Amino acid sequence: MEKGKRIETAKTNSALYSLVEALRDKSLKITDERLSILDVLVKQTKPITIKELHQITGKQGCDLATIYRLFNLLEKHKLIQRTDFGDGIARFELLTADRAHHHHIICIYCSTVVKVDECFIESIQEEIANRSGFKSITHKLEFFGICPRCQKKE
Amino acid sequence: MEKGKRIETAKTNSALYSLVEALRDKSLKITDERLSILDVLVKQTKPITIKELHQITGKQGCDLATIYRLFNLLEKHKLIQRTDFGDGIARFELLTADRAHHHHIICIYCSTVVKVDECFIESIQEEIANRSGFKSITHKLEFFGICPRCQKKE
DNA sequence: GTATATGCAAATCTTTTGCACCCCT
């Protein structure tokens, strides 16, 4: 997409546009670079690494440092969630209305990622709070296993 | 501890000695370097980073690369577990009999770590297996919150 | 004796940062 036209185009994409609104709310500036990043982000169905996102945006995109800076900002504002699949590379995905808190199951052979919608942990956190004295408890949970396709190869 | 005497001394420390037995079982060589690493490891009450371990062993210890190589090996043999506290630094702890699978709660302010003994997830994994078709499911779960001491500072 | 382990240094990879310049609001 041609730069400069992105802000206009964003209006036709509701997921993207609501993100733009969120940026405005938080007094974050809306730039072509940010729009191209967010445009890729809203299309993902699973967490994406910064390197992957950088490759997808290609020459229309922006510097890696800009993506790192934006993602740190968005994480601070709770608009994206950082996920760790245990390989030392940070992955990110949107945390907007229809994409509330959830987990994943990752195939240890082929890295296929499947979303796990239910989160069963909230009730447990209460008990942990009582016992440990901690408050404002959150959690990170990922499942690992062997996906159906890889089971066939065994 | 003086090098060369470690293998003898190991026999007086049951936690360390059972680890040595495990190495022998798997045809891994028992060196002074490995003993000094494992000696520190068995004394920990929470996951330790490789840098921390390297500093504790001090000049009696070994090269960082040796620790990295040993830990990758031990992880492959399921003798230690890698833990991620979300800061991009790998932490490790023993996975021997009395230290079975468990989780942690980490203070987001001061990084205090408290062990969470119960693991409530096993039953959930069964349901996820049924629904997703994945098998051999494992999981990584960490809790984050504000510890009692940091609550007082707020 | 042989396979494995180690030290050292260099390389790799992810992420952060300093700084001059640019642009959204």
Place this chain on the structure above:
DNA sequence: AGGGGTGCAAAAGATTTGCATATAC
């Protein structure tokens, strides 16, 4: 106009790797 935001390059940190040497078995 002014405070972010960006690109570029350099720096910082964690981890891995190649290779010659050393050592457990």
